[in-house]
Amino acid sequence: MMKIFKRVHLIRTKLYKFSASAHQSTSHLHSNLKPPKANQTLKTYLTSNCNAKAILFFRQLLRHNPSSIDSFSFLFAIQACTKTPFSLEGQQLHANLIKFGFHSVIHLQTSLLNFYSALGNLLYAHHVFDEILSKNTISWTALISAYVVNQKPQKAVELFQKMQMLDVEPDQVTLTVALSACAHLGALEMGEWIHAFVRRKPELMADAGLNNALINMYAKCGEIQTARKLFDSLGEKDVTTWTSMIVGHALHGQANEALGLFGEMEEIKWKNSKNKEEGNRGSSTILPNDVTFIGVLMACSHGGMIEEGKKYYRHMVNYYGLKPREVHFGCMVDLFCRAGLLKEAYNFIIEMPGQANAVIWRTLLGACNINGEIELGEKVKLQLQELEPGYVGDSVAMSNIYAAKGMWDKKVEVRDQIKQLRRAPGCSSIEVASEISEFISGDDDHPLKTEIYEALTYLTISMKAYDYSLQISSLLEF
Protein backbone atom coordinates (compact mmCIF):
# COMPACT_ATOMS: atom_id res chain seq x y z
CA MET A 1 0.00 0.00 0.00
CA MET A 2 2.82 2.41 0.91
CA LYS A 3 4.40 1.74 -2.46
CA ILE A 4 1.22 2.87 -4.18
CA PHE A 5 1.05 6.07 -2.16
CA LYS A 6 4.69 6.85 -2.93
CA ARG A 7 4.07 6.24 -6.62
CA VAL A 8 0.99 8.45 -6.54
CA HIS A 9 2.96 11.19 -4.81
CA LEU A 10 5.72 10.98 -7.40
CA ILE A 11 3.27 11.19 -10.29
CA ARG A 12 1.43 14.12 -8.72
CA THR A 13 4.71 15.98 -8.20
CA LYS A 14 5.67 15.43 -11.82
CA LEU A 15 2.29 16.63 -12.98
CA TYR A 16 2.43 19.71 -10.82
CA LYS A 17 5.82 20.64 -12.23
CA PHE A 18 4.54 20.04 -15.77
CA SER A 19 1.52 22.27 -15.30
CA ALA A 20 3.35 25.00 -13.35
CA SER A 21 6.06 25.37 -16.00
CA ALA A 22 3.45 25.61 -18.74
CA HIS A 23 1.68 28.44 -16.90
CA GLN A 24 4.86 30.39 -16.33
CA SER A 25 6.21 30.15 -19.83
CA THR A 26 3.17 31.04 -21.89
CA SER A 27 0.51 32.86 -19.92
CA HIS A 28 1.58 36.29 -21.23
CA LEU A 29 1.03 35.49 -24.89
CA HIS A 30 -2.72 35.77 -25.32
CA SER A 31 -3.09 39.23 -23.81
CA ASN A 32 -1.39 40.92 -26.80
CA LEU A 33 -3.67 39.49 -29.45
CA LYS A 34 -6.33 41.65 -31.10
CA PRO A 35 -9.85 40.29 -31.51
CA PRO A 36 -10.07 38.95 -35.07
CA LYS A 37 -12.99 39.04 -37.47
CA ALA A 38 -12.73 35.29 -37.84
CA ASN A 39 -14.38 34.91 -34.46
CA GLN A 40 -17.56 36.38 -35.82
CA THR A 41 -17.72 33.60 -38.39
CA LEU A 42 -17.02 30.97 -35.76
CA LYS A 43 -19.74 32.37 -33.55
CA THR A 44 -22.24 32.42 -36.40
CA TYR A 45 -21.57 28.73 -37.12
CA LEU A 46 -21.94 27.99 -33.43
CA THR A 47 -25.26 29.77 -32.96
CA SER A 48 -26.71 28.13 -36.06
CA ASN A 49 -25.55 24.75 -34.74
CA CYS A 50 -23.18 24.14 -37.69
CA ASN A 51 -20.59 22.65 -35.40
CA ALA A 52 -18.67 20.66 -37.99
CA LYS A 53 -18.36 23.77 -40.13
CA ALA A 54 -17.02 25.71 -37.15
CA ILE A 55 -14.35 23.07 -36.58
CA LEU A 56 -13.36 22.98 -40.25
CA PHE A 57 -13.15 26.76 -40.33
CA PHE A 58 -10.98 26.75 -37.23
CA ARG A 59 -8.73 24.17 -38.87
CA GLN A 60 -8.33 26.40 -41.92
CA LEU A 61 -7.35 29.30 -39.66
CA LEU A 62 -4.85 27.15 -37.87
CA ARG A 63 -3.23 26.00 -41.13
CA HIS A 64 -3.29 29.19 -43.14
CA ASN A 65 -3.72 32.10 -40.76
CA PRO A 66 -2.70 31.12 -37.23
CA SER A 67 -2.03 34.74 -36.23
CA SER A 68 -5.76 35.44 -36.48
CA ILE A 69 -6.49 32.97 -33.70
CA ASP A 70 -7.02 34.24 -30.17
CA SER A 71 -8.48 32.71 -27.01
CA PHE A 72 -12.02 33.54 -28.19
CA SER A 73 -11.50 31.47 -31.34
CA PHE A 74 -10.51 28.51 -29.20
CA LEU A 75 -13.50 29.05 -26.97
CA PHE A 76 -15.98 28.90 -29.85
CA ALA A 77 -14.22 25.90 -31.35
CA ILE A 78 -14.34 24.00 -28.04
CA GLN A 79 -18.01 24.83 -27.67
CA ALA A 80 -18.63 23.41 -31.14
CA CYS A 81 -16.86 20.22 -30.08
CA THR A 82 -18.91 20.05 -26.88
CA LYS A 83 -22.27 20.39 -28.55
CA THR A 84 -21.91 17.44 -30.93
CA PRO A 85 -19.63 16.18 -29.26
CA PHE A 86 -16.46 15.73 -31.32
CA SER A 87 -14.15 13.78 -29.06
CA LEU A 88 -10.89 13.68 -31.01
CA GLU A 89 -11.18 17.21 -32.40
CA GLY A 90 -11.84 18.57 -28.90
CA GLN A 91 -8.74 16.87 -27.54
CA GLN A 92 -6.71 18.17 -30.45
CA LEU A 93 -7.97 21.65 -29.63
CA HIS A 94 -6.91 21.10 -26.04
CA ALA A 95 -3.43 20.18 -27.20
CA ASN A 96 -3.27 23.17 -29.52
CA LEU A 97 -4.42 25.69 -26.98
CA ILE A 98 -1.57 24.55 -24.75
CA LYS A 99 0.74 25.16 -27.70
CA PHE A 100 -0.71 28.67 -28.07
CA GLY A 101 -0.21 29.33 -24.37
CA PHE A 102 -3.91 29.64 -23.55
CA HIS A 103 -4.07 26.77 -21.09
CA SER A 104 -4.44 29.03 -18.05
CA VAL A 105 -7.25 31.16 -19.49
CA ILE A 106 -10.04 30.32 -17.06
CA HIS A 107 -12.85 30.61 -19.63
CA LEU A 108 -11.10 28.06 -21.81
CA GLN A 109 -10.36 25.79 -18.88
CA THR A 110 -13.99 25.85 -17.79
CA SER A 111 -15.08 25.22 -21.34
CA LEU A 112 -12.70 22.27 -21.58
CA LEU A 113 -14.06 20.93 -18.32
CA ASN A 114 -17.50 21.07 -19.86
CA PHE A 115 -16.24 19.37 -23.02
CA TYR A 116 -14.78 16.40 -21.12
CA SER A 117 -17.97 16.21 -19.09
CA ALA A 118 -19.97 15.99 -22.33
CA LEU A 119 -17.77 13.05 -23.31
CA GLY A 120 -18.51 11.42 -19.96
CA ASN A 121 -14.82 11.66 -19.08
CA LEU A 122 -14.95 12.84 -15.48
CA LEU A 123 -11.29 12.09 -14.84
CA TYR A 124 -10.14 14.55 -17.46
CA ALA A 125 -12.86 17.03 -16.51
CA HIS A 126 -11.68 16.95 -12.90
CA HIS A 127 -8.08 17.15 -13.95
CA VAL A 128 -8.74 20.28 -16.01
CA PHE A 129 -10.45 21.74 -12.94
CA ASP A 130 -7.43 20.89 -10.77
CA GLU A 131 -5.23 22.84 -13.16
CA ILE A 132 -7.23 26.05 -12.70
CA LEU A 133 -5.12 28.21 -10.43
CA SER A 134 -7.81 30.62 -9.17
CA LYS A 135 -11.00 28.60 -9.13
CA ASN A 136 -14.14 30.74 -9.10
CA THR A 137 -17.86 30.09 -8.65
CA ILE A 138 -18.31 29.31 -12.33
CA SER A 139 -15.52 26.76 -12.51
CA TRP A 140 -16.75 25.08 -9.30
CA THR A 141 -20.27 25.00 -10.72
CA ALA A 142 -19.03 23.49 -13.97
CA LEU A 143 -17.33 20.68 -12.04
CA ILE A 144 -20.36 20.01 -9.83
CA SER A 145 -22.54 20.02 -12.92
CA ALA A 146 -20.21 17.51 -14.61
CA TYR A 147 -20.79 15.05 -11.76
CA VAL A 148 -24.56 15.60 -11.82
CA VAL A 149 -24.81 15.17 -15.59
CA ASN A 150 -22.74 12.00 -15.39
CA GLN A 151 -24.91 10.48 -12.67
CA LYS A 152 -22.60 10.96 -9.73
CA PRO A 153 -24.83 13.09 -7.48
CA GLN A 154 -23.11 12.05 -4.26
CA LYS A 155 -19.79 13.38 -5.48
CA ALA A 156 -21.54 16.53 -6.68
CA VAL A 157 -22.93 17.18 -3.20
CA GLU A 158 -19.52 16.52 -1.63
CA LEU A 159 -17.96 19.09 -3.96
CA PHE A 160 -20.72 21.57 -3.19
CA GLN A 161 -19.91 21.20 0.52
CA LYS A 162 -16.19 21.49 -0.15
CA MET A 163 -16.87 24.71 -2.05
CA GLN A 164 -18.62 26.12 1.04
CA MET A 165 -15.70 25.13 3.23
CA LEU A 166 -13.35 27.01 0.92
CA ASP A 167 -15.60 30.08 1.16
CA VAL A 168 -16.49 30.19 -2.53
CA GLU A 169 -19.91 31.81 -2.71
CA PRO A 170 -22.48 29.77 -4.70
CA ASP A 171 -24.74 31.66 -7.09
CA GLN A 172 -28.12 30.77 -8.62
CA VAL A 173 -26.57 28.34 -11.10
CA THR A 174 -24.52 26.51 -8.46
CA LEU A 175 -27.58 26.14 -6.26
CA THR A 176 -29.71 24.90 -9.16
CA VAL A 177 -27.16 22.23 -9.99
CA ALA A 178 -26.75 21.26 -6.33
CA LEU A 179 -30.54 20.95 -6.00
CA SER A 180 -30.58 18.59 -8.96
CA ALA A 181 -28.03 16.43 -7.14
CA CYS A 182 -30.21 16.51 -4.00
CA ALA A 183 -33.22 15.44 -6.06
CA HIS A 184 -31.32 12.47 -7.48
CA LEU A 185 -30.19 11.42 -4.01
CA GLY A 186 -33.40 12.16 -2.14
CA ALA A 187 -31.30 14.44 0.08
CA LEU A 188 -34.13 16.48 1.55
CA GLU A 189 -32.13 18.03 4.37
CA MET A 190 -29.52 19.48 2.05
CA GLY A 191 -32.28 20.64 -0.30
CA GLU A 192 -34.03 22.43 2.55
CA TRP A 193 -30.76 24.04 3.57
CA ILE A 194 -30.40 25.40 0.04
CA HIS A 195 -33.99 26.66 0.10
CA ALA A 196 -33.30 28.52 3.37
CA PHE A 197 -30.19 30.02 1.76
CA VAL A 198 -32.27 31.13 -1.25
CA ARG A 199 -34.94 32.71 0.97
CA ARG A 200 -32.35 35.02 2.48
CA LYS A 201 -31.51 36.52 -0.93
CA PRO A 202 -34.25 38.22 -2.97
CA GLU A 203 -32.24 38.05 -6.21
CA LEU A 204 -32.05 34.28 -5.85
CA MET A 205 -35.76 33.95 -5.09
CA ALA A 206 -36.56 35.64 -8.40
CA ASP A 207 -34.62 33.12 -10.47
CA ALA A 208 -37.00 30.92 -12.48
CA GLY A 209 -34.53 28.08 -12.99
CA LEU A 210 -33.77 27.93 -9.30
CA ASN A 211 -37.47 27.81 -8.36
CA ASN A 212 -38.02 25.01 -10.85
CA ALA A 213 -35.12 23.11 -9.33
CA LEU A 214 -36.65 23.58 -5.86
CA ILE A 215 -40.02 22.22 -7.04
CA ASN A 216 -38.28 19.24 -8.58
CA MET A 217 -36.18 18.65 -5.46
CA TYR A 218 -39.20 18.66 -3.12
CA ALA A 219 -41.17 16.38 -5.43
CA LYS A 220 -38.31 13.89 -5.78
CA CYS A 221 -37.66 13.91 -2.03
CA GLY A 222 -41.26 12.92 -1.32
CA GLU A 223 -42.47 16.38 -0.25
CA ILE A 224 -45.07 16.71 -2.98
CA GLN A 225 -47.25 19.12 -1.00
CA THR A 226 -44.36 21.50 -0.37
CA ALA A 227 -43.55 21.31 -4.08
CA ARG A 228 -47.14 22.16 -4.99
CA LYS A 229 -47.27 25.00 -2.48
CA LEU A 230 -44.18 26.53 -4.02
CA PHE A 231 -45.56 25.98 -7.52
CA ASP A 232 -48.84 27.74 -6.62
CA SER A 233 -46.98 30.63 -5.04
CA LEU A 234 -45.00 31.45 -8.19
CA GLY A 235 -46.33 34.29 -10.31
CA GLU A 236 -44.31 33.55 -13.42
CA LYS A 237 -44.31 29.95 -14.56
CA ASP A 238 -42.49 28.68 -17.62
CA VAL A 239 -42.88 25.34 -19.37
CA THR A 240 -40.33 23.71 -17.06
CA THR A 241 -42.20 24.89 -13.95
CA TRP A 242 -45.37 23.23 -15.23
CA THR A 243 -43.50 20.14 -16.41
CA SER A 244 -41.65 19.68 -13.11
CA MET A 245 -44.91 19.79 -11.20
CA ILE A 246 -46.69 17.44 -13.63
CA VAL A 247 -43.82 14.95 -13.37
CA GLY A 248 -43.85 15.33 -9.58
CA HIS A 249 -47.55 14.42 -9.35
CA ALA A 250 -47.08 11.58 -11.83
CA LEU A 251 -44.27 10.08 -9.76
CA HIS A 252 -46.49 10.18 -6.69
CA GLY A 253 -49.25 8.32 -8.52
CA GLN A 254 -51.42 11.45 -8.50
CA ALA A 255 -52.63 11.08 -12.07
CA ASN A 256 -55.63 13.38 -11.72
CA GLU A 257 -53.55 16.23 -10.31
CA ALA A 258 -50.95 15.81 -13.07
CA LEU A 259 -53.52 15.70 -15.86
CA GLY A 260 -55.44 18.54 -14.20
CA LEU A 261 -52.34 20.73 -14.38
CA PHE A 262 -51.80 19.79 -18.00
CA GLY A 263 -55.41 20.84 -18.64
CA GLU A 264 -54.77 24.19 -16.95
CA MET A 265 -51.75 24.69 -19.12
CA GLU A 266 -53.76 24.12 -22.25
CA GLU A 267 -56.52 26.36 -20.94
CA ILE A 268 -54.10 29.27 -20.72
CA LYS A 269 -53.18 28.58 -24.32
CA TRP A 270 -56.83 28.59 -25.42
CA LYS A 271 -57.56 31.78 -23.53
CA ASN A 272 -54.56 33.44 -25.11
CA SER A 273 -55.48 32.47 -28.64
CA LYS A 274 -59.02 33.77 -28.00
CA ASN A 275 -57.60 37.03 -26.64
CA LYS A 276 -55.47 37.33 -29.73
CA GLU A 277 -58.52 36.97 -31.97
CA GLU A 278 -60.24 39.72 -30.02
CA GLY A 279 -57.17 41.89 -30.17
CA ASN A 280 -56.47 41.73 -26.41
CA ARG A 281 -53.10 41.06 -24.87
CA GLY A 282 -53.04 38.00 -22.66
CA SER A 283 -50.31 36.54 -20.49
CA SER A 284 -47.51 34.71 -22.28
CA THR A 285 -48.48 31.38 -23.82
CA ILE A 286 -46.81 28.28 -22.51
CA LEU A 287 -46.63 25.42 -24.94
CA PRO A 288 -46.02 21.93 -23.59
CA ASN A 289 -42.82 20.34 -24.86
CA ASP A 290 -41.83 16.72 -25.30
CA VAL A 291 -40.72 16.47 -21.66
CA THR A 292 -44.14 17.70 -20.51
CA PHE A 293 -45.61 14.74 -22.38
CA ILE A 294 -43.26 12.35 -20.62
CA GLY A 295 -44.89 13.58 -17.40
CA VAL A 296 -48.38 13.23 -18.85
CA LEU A 297 -47.70 9.70 -20.12
CA MET A 298 -46.11 8.75 -16.79
CA ALA A 299 -49.25 9.98 -15.02
CA CYS A 300 -51.43 7.81 -17.26
CA SER A 301 -49.15 4.83 -16.84
CA HIS A 302 -48.96 5.11 -13.03
CA GLY A 303 -52.71 5.72 -12.84
CA GLY A 304 -53.58 2.76 -15.08
CA MET A 305 -55.26 5.04 -17.66
CA ILE A 306 -54.63 3.18 -20.91
CA GLU A 307 -57.03 4.96 -23.23
CA GLU A 308 -56.03 8.40 -21.91
CA GLY A 309 -52.38 7.50 -22.43
CA LYS A 310 -53.02 6.56 -26.06
CA LYS A 311 -55.04 9.74 -26.53
CA TYR A 312 -52.32 12.02 -25.13
CA TYR A 313 -49.70 10.26 -27.25
CA ARG A 314 -51.73 11.00 -30.39
CA HIS A 315 -52.35 14.54 -29.15
CA MET A 316 -48.62 15.11 -28.76
CA VAL A 317 -47.87 13.93 -32.30
CA ASN A 318 -50.89 15.18 -34.22
CA TYR A 319 -51.78 18.40 -32.45
CA TYR A 320 -48.44 19.67 -31.17
CA GLY A 321 -46.37 18.12 -33.92
CA LEU A 322 -43.83 16.80 -31.42
CA LYS A 323 -41.75 13.89 -32.63
CA PRO A 324 -41.82 11.06 -30.09
CA ARG A 325 -38.41 10.01 -28.86
CA GLU A 326 -37.25 6.69 -27.47
CA VAL A 327 -38.27 7.82 -24.01
CA HIS A 328 -41.87 8.32 -25.15
CA PHE A 329 -41.95 4.83 -26.64
CA GLY A 330 -40.65 3.62 -23.29
CA CYS A 331 -43.52 5.40 -21.51
CA MET A 332 -46.05 3.72 -23.80
CA VAL A 333 -44.53 0.29 -23.25
CA ASP A 334 -44.61 0.95 -19.52
CA LEU A 335 -48.26 2.00 -19.83
CA PHE A 336 -49.22 -1.30 -21.49
CA CYS A 337 -47.05 -3.38 -19.17
CA ARG A 338 -48.44 -1.95 -15.96
CA ALA A 339 -51.94 -2.75 -17.20
CA GLY A 340 -50.88 -6.33 -18.01
CA LEU A 341 -51.35 -5.79 -21.76
CA LEU A 342 -48.16 -7.56 -22.74
CA LYS A 343 -49.13 -8.41 -26.31
CA GLU A 344 -49.88 -4.74 -26.97
CA ALA A 345 -46.56 -3.79 -25.43
CA TYR A 346 -44.73 -6.28 -27.63
CA ASN A 347 -46.52 -5.13 -30.78
CA PHE A 348 -45.80 -1.51 -29.92
CA ILE A 349 -42.08 -2.30 -29.63
CA ILE A 350 -42.05 -4.21 -32.91
CA GLU A 351 -43.86 -1.43 -34.73
CA MET A 352 -41.94 1.52 -33.26
CA PRO A 353 -39.44 3.16 -35.60
CA GLY A 354 -35.85 2.13 -34.95
CA GLN A 355 -34.49 -0.51 -32.59
CA ALA A 356 -35.85 -0.61 -29.04
CA ASN A 357 -33.15 -0.22 -26.40
CA ALA A 358 -32.45 -2.63 -23.56
CA VAL A 359 -34.43 -0.59 -21.02
CA ILE A 360 -37.60 -0.88 -23.08
CA TRP A 361 -37.19 -4.64 -23.54
CA ARG A 362 -36.38 -4.97 -19.85
CA THR A 363 -39.63 -3.24 -18.92
CA LEU A 364 -41.45 -5.93 -20.87
CA LEU A 365 -39.34 -8.73 -19.35
CA GLY A 366 -40.22 -7.43 -15.87
CA ALA A 367 -43.90 -7.51 -16.80
CA CYS A 368 -43.51 -11.06 -18.15
CA ASN A 369 -42.05 -12.00 -14.77
CA ILE A 370 -45.00 -10.52 -12.87
CA ASN A 371 -47.56 -12.06 -15.21
CA GLY A 372 -45.86 -15.46 -15.58
CA GLU A 373 -45.56 -15.15 -19.37
CA ILE A 374 -42.93 -17.75 -20.21
CA GLU A 375 -43.15 -17.80 -23.99
CA LEU A 376 -43.06 -14.05 -24.44
CA GLY A 377 -40.42 -13.79 -21.71
CA GLU A 378 -38.11 -16.12 -23.64
CA LYS A 379 -38.60 -14.08 -26.79
CA VAL A 380 -37.77 -10.86 -24.95
CA LYS A 381 -34.77 -12.45 -23.24
CA LEU A 382 -33.34 -13.33 -26.67
CA GLN A 383 -33.55 -9.67 -27.67
CA LEU A 384 -31.80 -8.62 -24.47
CA GLN A 385 -29.17 -11.29 -25.02
CA GLU A 386 -28.33 -9.54 -28.30
CA LEU A 387 -28.33 -6.05 -26.80
CA GLU A 388 -26.62 -6.61 -23.44
CA PRO A 389 -25.35 -10.18 -23.22
CA GLY A 390 -23.56 -9.73 -19.90
CA TYR A 391 -26.49 -8.28 -17.94
CA VAL A 392 -27.10 -10.73 -15.08
CA GLY A 393 -30.42 -9.14 -14.00
CA ASP A 394 -32.16 -10.38 -17.15
CA SER A 395 -31.13 -13.95 -16.47
CA VAL A 396 -32.30 -13.61 -12.87
CA ALA A 397 -35.70 -12.38 -14.09
CA MET A 398 -35.91 -15.29 -16.52
CA SER A 399 -34.99 -17.81 -13.84
CA ASN A 400 -37.71 -16.34 -11.60
CA ILE A 401 -40.27 -16.77 -14.38
CA TYR A 402 -39.34 -20.46 -14.62
CA ALA A 403 -39.33 -20.89 -10.84
CA ALA A 404 -42.79 -19.37 -10.44
CA LYS A 405 -44.12 -21.96 -12.89
CA GLY A 406 -42.28 -24.81 -11.16
CA MET A 407 -40.00 -25.41 -14.14
CA TRP A 408 -37.02 -26.32 -11.98
CA ASP A 409 -34.85 -27.84 -14.69
CA LYS A 410 -35.05 -24.66 -16.71
CA LYS A 411 -34.42 -22.56 -13.63
CA VAL A 412 -31.27 -24.51 -12.74
CA GLU A 413 -30.09 -24.19 -16.34
CA VAL A 414 -30.39 -20.38 -16.21
CA ARG A 415 -28.84 -20.25 -12.74
CA ASP A 416 -25.81 -22.12 -14.07
CA GLN A 417 -25.55 -19.61 -16.88
CA ILE A 418 -25.61 -16.83 -14.30
CA LYS A 419 -22.70 -18.47 -12.47
CA GLN A 420 -20.78 -18.54 -15.74
CA LEU A 421 -21.47 -14.83 -16.22
CA ARG A 422 -20.28 -14.05 -12.72
CA ARG A 423 -17.06 -15.92 -13.27
CA ALA A 424 -16.04 -13.26 -15.75
CA PRO A 425 -13.80 -10.74 -14.01
CA GLY A 426 -15.36 -7.44 -13.00
CA CYS A 427 -14.10 -4.31 -14.68
CA SER A 428 -10.80 -3.38 -13.10
CA SER A 429 -9.90 0.10 -14.19
CA ILE A 430 -6.26 0.01 -13.15
CA GLU A 431 -3.83 -2.59 -14.30
CA VAL A 432 -1.11 -1.81 -11.75
CA ALA A 433 -3.46 -2.40 -8.88
CA SER A 434 -5.25 -5.44 -10.23
CA GLU A 435 -4.45 -7.42 -7.10
CA ILE A 436 -6.18 -4.91 -4.86
CA SER A 437 -9.00 -4.52 -7.29
CA GLU A 438 -9.75 -8.22 -7.21
CA PHE A 439 -9.33 -8.30 -3.48
CA ILE A 440 -12.03 -5.65 -3.03
CA SER A 441 -14.48 -7.31 -5.34
CA GLY A 442 -14.15 -10.48 -3.29
CA ASP A 443 -14.53 -8.87 0.12
CA ASP A 444 -17.16 -6.18 0.47
CA ASP A 445 -16.95 -6.07 4.28
CA HIS A 446 -13.22 -5.59 4.57
CA PRO A 447 -12.46 -3.10 7.40
CA LEU A 448 -10.02 -1.12 5.22
CA LYS A 449 -12.33 -1.01 2.21
CA THR A 450 -12.75 2.77 2.26
CA GLU A 451 -9.03 3.41 2.57
CA ILE A 452 -8.24 1.02 -0.25
CA TYR A 453 -10.87 2.59 -2.47
CA GLU A 454 -9.43 6.01 -1.73
CA ALA A 455 -5.94 4.87 -2.68
CA LEU A 456 -7.27 3.33 -5.86
CA THR A 457 -9.15 6.47 -6.78
CA TYR A 458 -6.06 8.61 -6.34
CA LEU A 459 -4.02 6.18 -8.30
CA THR A 460 -6.54 6.05 -11.12
CA ILE A 461 -6.68 9.82 -11.33
CA SER A 462 -2.92 10.15 -11.26
CA MET A 463 -2.30 7.43 -13.80
CA LYS A 464 -4.96 8.82 -16.09
CA ALA A 465 -3.59 12.32 -15.63
CA TYR A 466 -0.11 11.16 -16.49
CA ASP A 467 -1.43 9.35 -19.53
CA TYR A 468 -3.36 12.51 -20.34
CA SER A 469 -0.30 14.74 -20.32
CA LEU A 470 1.41 12.27 -22.66
CA GLN A 471 -1.60 12.23 -24.94
CA ILE A 472 -1.66 15.99 -25.06
CA SER A 473 1.91 16.11 -26.31
CA SER A 474 1.16 13.46 -28.95
CA LEU A 475 -1.91 15.32 -30.15
CA LEU A 476 -0.23 18.57 -30.97
CA GLU A 477 -0.79 18.08 -34.71
CA PHE A 478 -4.31 19.09 -35.73
Added chain:
DNA sequence: TTAGGGTTAG
Protein backbone atom coordinates in the same frame (compact mmCIF):
# COMPACT_ATOMS: atom_id res chain seq x y z
C1' DT B 1 -17.28 38.32 -28.93
C1' DT B 2 -15.69 34.89 -23.32
C1' DA B 3 -16.81 29.88 -19.16
C1' DG B 4 -21.27 26.96 -15.52
C1' DG B 5 -28.22 25.80 -15.12
C1' DG B 6 -33.76 23.33 -14.26
C1' DT B 7 -37.99 19.17 -16.17
C1' DT B 8 -36.97 13.00 -19.13
C1' DA B 9 -39.65 5.67 -19.27
C1' DG B 10 -37.44 1.46 -15.68
